[in-house]
Amino acid sequence: MSDVPEFPSRDGPQRLVAAATKQPKNRQKVRLEPGHSPLDWARLKSSGKDLRGVSQLSRYTLDDIKRHNTLADAWTAIQGKVYNITPYLKFHPGGVKDLMRIAGKDGTRLFMLTHSWVNTDFMLDACMVGFLVPGRSSDDD
Template sequence: MADNATSNRKRCSLNAFISHAANTTDVVPEFPARNGPQRLVAAATKQPKRRQKVILEPGHSALDWARLKSSGKDLRGVPQLGRYTLTEIKEHRTENDAWTALNGKVYNMTSYVKFHPGGVKDVMRIAGRDGTKLFMLTHSWVNFEFMLDACLVGFLVPE
């Protein structure tokens, strides 16, 4: 009988605790605290810059570029592959005549400029120079050798 009384008391205590917990108005502290160091540090960290969407002209999608590449049209603008220095590449840095070097290969990207998803202004940042470093910083996952294979004009050589 003593065990039964102890068991009843435990049950009553448990029920009282559950009842108290259900009716309590205690507030759980907010984490991180509104003015706590975790929030202050998070607010002070530099937020990533949002990419601006660029609206391409009709007929300038990635699929349109693939069609143009496979059309047989001459996108190189030179009769044969050559050897070019950075000085020679610098002469080709306008929207109507844009060359760049990427990983030692030289591309005439004039035909591609208006197809670039980031817009003309963005792709012109590598025109007339060795764009390898900037390209790899922003597009390391892109297979430029495939994308620009029809635009290959030659190879970069030392001055």
């Protein structure tokens, strides 16, 4: 056996949380297109390419997010942060269809049920467009 430590450690919190997270019984593996692996996503994130699609971070209401619910324009809120998930759709290990379940919505509940161990701040940092706020749409002013 090697002296190199395992990560996540055998009894570490990442494995324990993942093991305790209930998974859908009908969950199927999705074959990602070539060039859409996690390493490809990491490369794209660090490439300097604009993945946000907005010039600056802003505050958005749920009404604002509801307008972004298509394959060509998909936003979601997770734990109070709003992300343009459009660039990430084809990289999602569960497939585009699975990720579209939270497009145009606050996806926090579903995300926490299925991916509580995933660090969204790291995974989607390059796609963050702003913060979720209560209230009326910004177009109502």
